Amino acid sequence: MNRATSRKTFAVSEYDLAATLDSGQAFRWEKTGDVWAAVVDGRWTTLRQTEDGIEARVAKPVGDWSWLADYLQVHVDISEVVATFPNDDPMRAAVQECKGLRLLRQDVWECLASFILSSNKQILQIRQMAARICERFGEEVECAGAQGRAFAFPSASRLARASEKELRECRLGYRAPYLLGSSRMVSEGAVDLTRIREIGCDAARDELLKLPGVGRKIADCALLFSCGYQDAFPIDVWIMKALKELYFARKRKVTPKRLQVFSQSHFGPYGGYAQQYLFHYMRKRAGRA
DNA sequence: CTCCAGGCGCCTT
DNA sequence: AAGGCGCATGGA
Numbered sequence: 001m002n003r004a005t006s007r008k009t010f011a012v013s014e015y016d017l018a019a020t021l022d023s024g025q026a027f028r029w030e031k032t033g034d035v036w037a038a039v040v041d042g043r044w045t046t047l048r049q050t051e052d053g054i055e056a057r058v059a060k061p062v063g064d065w066s067w068l069a070d071y072l073q074v075h076v077d078i079s080e081v082v083a084t085f086p087n088d089d090p091m092r093a094a095v096q097e098c099k100g101l102r103l104l105r106q107d108v109w110e111c112l113a114s115f116i117l118s119s120n121k122q123i124l125q126i127r128q129m130a131a132r133i134c135e136r137f138g139e140e141v142e143c144a145g146a147q148g149r150a151f152a153f154p155s156a157s158r159l160a161r162a163s164e165k166e167l168r169e170c171r172l173g174y175r176a177p178y179l180l181g182s183s184r185m186v187s188e189g190a191v192d193l194t195r196i197r198e199i200g201c202d203a204a205r206d207e208l209l210k211l212p213g214v215g216r217k218i219a220d221c222a223l224l225f226s227c228g229y230q231d232a233f234p235i236d237v238w239i240m241k242a243l244k245e246l247y248f249a250r251k252r253k254v255t256p257k258r259l260q261v262f263s264q265s266h267f268g269p270y271g272g273y274a275q276q277y278l279f280h281y282m283r284k285r286a287g288r289a
Numbered sequence: 290c291t292c293c294a295g296g297c298g299c300c301t302t
Numbered sequence: 303a304a305g306g307c308g309c310a311t312g313g314a
């Protein structure tokens with residue numbers, strides 16, 4: 001065990017921290033100036049991009065920083081990943097526009113629950129819903145400085161003890177019973193998230209699909225953003241639009257099934273990364289227009 | 290005001 | 303198997 005410190009620099013290059021934390025894969029990061037703050041692995045954590053890489057701080061000194069290295073996936077050689085992408089116009093444009101975009105490795109339950117909230121909502125509103133359930137049900141975490149109070153994402157067992165009414169008071173709308181039902185099944189072990197990273201992508205997806213409010217898209221988000229299944233390819237409205245416009249512009253009728261099959265074969269072993277590049281590329285384009 | 294948002298579940302053909 | 307619709311809420 002190394003000497004405990006409250007600050008550490010991860011020496012990484014080709015890592016766009018802002019793009020990564022604000023690309024719709026995680027919903028808890030808040031930016032103040034050039035500093036990003038959130039609770040990771042039960043610790044209030046701040047991150048800042050520097051010349052040398054990423055500088056991290058925590059409230060209480062820790063000796064082992066592997067929890068954060070793993071979360072940030074600092075060991076990933078992103079140029080190696082990008083090299084596997086198909087060499088076509090859309091991907092070249094997306095890579096050019098999104099240099100340094102990465103995938104995080106989030107907590108499985110937090111990621112899954114967050115995406116249960118995501119259906120038919122804008123990213124800003126997902127963030128607001130997540131913040132409300134953290135404040136109401138999450139454990140308070142020690143937090144340095146004048147940032148106010150910080151709360152961890154509530155566990156499945158804690159949310160399972162909430163009422164649907166309480167969840168609706170967090171403005172979850174019709175998602176409240178979905179989150180409650182999934183919380184109960186996970187906390188009772190009807191769906192085992194603890195082994196989900198080891199059982200293979202397809203088996204893991206089948207497991208997640210047992211949960212109420214979890215369909216193909218939300219399952220794929222959890223598989224990609226928290227389980228490390230890097231070929232999972234979530235198809236949401238943005239990606240649907242991207243695939244239709246960029247790859248099927250000449251076709252009149254493109255079915256979701258067709259796009260699903262295409263995405264699995266076209267984007268290679270790191271298809272999930274390719275998906276995130278396309279997603280971010282489309283959002284940036286829309287933001288400019 | 291209307292439109293639609295990192296969809297899902299359920300009900301029709 | 304495939305398509306349509308309702309759902310709560312609130313930003314644009």
